[in-house]
Amino acid sequence: MIPEKIQTKIIYCKDEDALYDLYFQVEREFEHFKPIYESYLEGVESG
Numbered sequence: 001m002i003p004e005k006i007q008t009k010i011i012y013c014k015d016e017d018a019l020y021d022l023y024f025q026v027e028r029e030f031e032h033f034k035p036i037y038e039s040y041l042e043g044v045e046s047g
Helices: 018-045
Strands: none
Touching: none
């Protein structure tokens, strides 16, 4: 099951396994990018 944090509804999915694989790949890749993103947000917030 896809976690609720996506906050979307899948209407049609031909290959659910591929959907889950893609979701988890994106989540893993974001975890690598997250420190950079958070640093950027801190910089923007402090002006």
